[in-house]
Amino acid sequence: xxxxxxxxxxxxxxxxxxxxxxxxxxxxxxxxxxxxxxxxxxxxxxxxxxxxxxxxxxxxxxxxxxxxxxxxxxxxxxxxxxxxxxxxxxxxxxxx
Amino acid sequence: xxxxxxxxxxxxxxxxxxxxxxxxxxxxxxxxxxxxxxxxxxxxxxxxxxxxxxxxxxxxxxxxxxxxxxxxxxxxxxxxxxxxxxxxxxxxxxxxxxxxxxxxxxxxxxxxxxxxxxxxxxxxxxxxxxxxxxxxxxxxxxxxxxxxxxxxxxxxxxxxxxxxxxxxxxxxxxxxxxxxxxxxxxxxxxxxxxxxxxxxxxxxxxxxxxxxxxxxxxxxxxxxxxxxxxxxxxxxxxxxxxxxxxxxxxxxxxxxxxxxxxxxxxxxxxxxxxxxxxxxxxxxxxxxxxxxxxxxxxxxxxxxxxxxxxxxxxxxxxxxxxxxxxxxxxxxxxxxxxxxxxxxxxxxxxxxxxxxxxxxxxxxxxxxxxxxxxxx
Numbered sequence: 001x002x003x004x005x006x007x008x009x010x011x012x013x014x015x016x017x018x019x020x021x022x023x024x025x026x027x028x029x030x031x032x033x034x035x036x037x038x039x040x041x042x043x044x045x046x047x048x049x050x051x052x053x054x055x056x057x058x059x060x061x062x063x064x065x066x067x068x069x070x071x072x073x074x075x076x077x078x079x080x081x082x083x084x085x086x087x088x089x090x091x092x093x094x095x096x
Numbered sequence: 097x098x099x100x101x102x103x104x105x106x107x108x109x110x111x112x113x114x115x116x117x118x119x120x121x122x123x124x125x126x127x128x129x130x131x132x133x134x135x136x137x138x139x140x141x142x143x144x145x146x147x148x149x150x151x152x153x154x155x156x157x158x159x160x161x162x163x164x165x166x167x168x169x170x171x172x173x174x175x176x177x178x179x180x181x182x183x184x185x186x187x188x189x190x191x192x193x194x195x196x197x198x199x200x201x202x203x204x205x206x207x208x209x210x211x212x213x214x215x216x217x218x219x220x221x222x223x224x225x226x227x228x229x230x231x232x233x234x235x236x237x238x239x240x241x242x243x244x245x246x247x248x249x250x251x252x253x254x255x256x257x258x259x260x261x262x263x264x265x266x267x268x269x270x271x272x273x274x275x276x277x278x279x280x281x282x283x284x285x286x287x288x289x290x291x292x293x294x295x296x297x298x299x300x301x302x303x304x305x306x307x308x309x310x311x312x313x314x315x316x317x318x319x320x321x322x323x324x325x326x327x328x329x330x331x332x333x334x335x336x337x338x339x340x341x342x343x344x345x346x347x348x349x350x351x352x353x354x355x356x357x358x359x360x361x362x363x364x365x366x367x368x369x370x371x372x373x374x375x376x377x378x379x380x381x382x383x384x385x386x387x388x389x390x391x392x393x394x395x396x397x398x399x400x401x402x403x404x405x406x407x408x409x410x411x412x413x414x415x416x417x418x419x420x421x422x423x424x425x426x427x428x429x430x431x432x433x434x435x436x437x438x439x440x441x442x443x444x445x446x447x448x449x450x451x452x453x454x455x456x457x458x459x460x461x462x463x464x465x466x467x468x469x470x471x472x
Contacts, residue, residue, distance in 0.1 A: 076380055076383075082317055082318075085318065085383060085386070085387065086317075086318055088286060088287060088386055088387070088389075089286060089287045089288075089318045089319050090286045090287065090288045090319060090349060091318065091319045091320070
């Protein structure tokens with residue numbers, strides 16, 4: 001439902017960007033659903049040294065937030081999901 | 097920085113900024129001093145954030161005799177709680193977090209104060225990461241009401257405010273209680289109705305209708321009793337920034353309330369979600385909560401655990417759905433601060449052939465009695 005880019009994905013995107021394969025990094029970083037920040041390591045121009053997602057804001061929010069996002073990923077496009085969920089509603093119960 | 101006398105010579109020590117609020121709350125209720133060190137130590141911006149400092153100042157306002165020491169870099173805090181007094185307070189919340197972030201703290205300590213709390217908050221009422229004020233009003237307050245903390249308990253939204261500029265105002269009143277009864281919430285029930293509120297601030301009121309249409313599209317496949325109201329804030333009541341969002345609450349046959357909320361700000365440099373996406377996301381989040389099951393929704397798990405630990409005269413039993421990391425850590429903290437331990441059992445639940453796990457929690461309450469409360 002709400003996609004959270006994984007570390008690996010971010011890392012690969014970053015490397016792709018650094019190697020000039022595409023330039024979607026800025027969009028990726030500042031996209032409205034991403035709270036993960038990318039910061040440069042200070043005082044280094046090293047290719048790998050300047051990458052690092054040093055601060056994962058979302059992780060921080062989870063640690064001081066009473067809510068945890070999506071643990072079960074329903075496929076809401078699938079009709080059977082609705083059929084199963086229906087049984088948790090009053091009108092969805094089969095009459096015995 | 098303030099000075100005061102510690103009520104307890106024992107101290108608990110923690111490191112890191114995680115679970116900051118629950119440590120402060122439990123320290124305040126137990127009067128056990130805590131030392132939190134290495135807060136974001138080694139990071140580019142070390143120390144506590146302004147919104148975290150705001151929680152400390154909020155607690156300080158309702159206490160007497162507290163001693164709080166924060167070092168120069170903000171990486172170490174020594175928190176020695178005083179006596180919970182309560183009374184009328186006013187708090188200007190940091191705009192990085194919503195008022196809900198602060199209200200969650202106050203909901204836990206307010207019933208145990210000496211005097212009824214009448215708190216006026218100013219800041220952001222709705223945002224996407226923290227619980228909105230509507231959410232707390234329609235779920236947490238109902239839970240406290242169900243636990244016996246009822247007359248005078250209210251959240252009144254005077255004006256709404258969205259990020260980044262806020263401008264919202266909320267009035268929270270809470271009575272004090274003499275004694276908490278044990279909780280016995282063992283029947284989650286089946287969802288019988290869905291209620292909701294779609295709010296819009298400084299945007300076209302049609303956005304609310306678009307959100308509601310999408311929600312009805314999802315929930316009318318399950319049940320016909322879906323009623324969502326729109327709340328369009330105008331003028332002074334709409335705060336300083338535009339935005340829209342919604343809060344949905346599902347009520348079951350046993351009175352259990354499960355809720356979800358979503359929100360998006362609108363403005364320069366912000367890419368807002370479409371109202372249809374907000375409506376759909378909120379509906380799906382609520383379906384997720386319904387699937388998780390239990391008698392308490394995800395956000396209120398820790399509040400209910402606290403009420404169970406504080407109750408007197410017997411054993412409390414509550415069924416919950418999936419326990420979050422925050423809740424699990426809260427259980428550990430309850431043991432650290434009060435020595436209260438829970439019996440936790442997971443049992444499969446095959447209602448509707450869903451094959452989900454429900455968690456049965458039980459504990460013998462400690463019969464909490466605040467030292468600041470009058471005894472006659």
